[in-house]
Amino acid sequence: MTTPRDLLIIAIDMASNRPLERGDLSLALAGAEAIDLLSAEAVRLDGDDMVPSLPPAMADRLLDEAASSLVRDAPYESVGDWLWRRGRGLAAAYVADLESEGQLTRQRGRRWMPSRTSRTVLVDSPARRRAVDRWTSDEPVLAALAAAVGIRDEQGADSPSVADDAVATVLAAVNDAVSELEFERQRRALDEAAFDNIWRGG
Structure with a gap:
């Protein structure tokens, strides 16, 4: 399995505890991909620029x-x-992708992303068990990506630090992007509230 898939599995497992923003998760998944590409030496960082190599x-x-x-x-x-x-x-x-592999099924009645009319349910599988093992071991990269989208370990420990500078750069960029998206959500909410007040004569 890959870091993005592990992150998604953990996100679905934890979704009943805290609904996640789809945009936040998409940004974190892109960050997880970048980290796996770094690990595979498909890309390297020059400062914060992504310089590709021959794609493996x-x-x-x-x-x-x-x-x-x-x-x-x-x-x-x-x-x-x-x-x-x-x-x-x-x-x-x-x-x-996980659905096409039979890793996920949908149940009607509850809301979760991306469908609002069904609930995404993980199938018990080796992939799910590996992701959970990685999560419960507090693996630094997965813990940091999960924290960026608001998933916290119930044990309450801070995410362990990441030693690799390139990986740390990606994680910092994920946090910045998620914060920027949240700021944009709040700005739009304020604009909509002000517009509603105008129509109401407030």
Whole structure:
């Protein structure tokens, strides 16, 4: 399994405790892809620019798609720009991929992303058990990505630090992007409230 898939599995497992924003999760999944691409040496960071190398054959379809979509000519794409571009609709793509593999089923009656009319339920599988093992061991990268989208370990420990500078740069970019998206949500909510007040004569 890959870091994005592990993150999505944990997000679905924890969704009943705290509903997640689809946009936040998509940004974090794009960050998880970047981290796996770094690990596979498909890309390296020059400052915060993503400089691709010859793309290796990735065992995962979506990671292979991610590697193929890297900007290959200078000026290269920054990590932040990658998150916004690659992250668009990424949560739905990963959900669909897990569904096609039989890792997920849908039950009617509860709300969760991306469908508002059904609940996504994980099938008990080796992939799910591996993701849970990684989560319960407080693996630093998965813990940091989960924390960025609001998933906290019930034990309440702070996420362990990440030693790799490039990975830390990606994680910082994920946190910045999620914060920017939340700021935009709040701004839109205020604008809508002000517009409603105008119509009401307030």
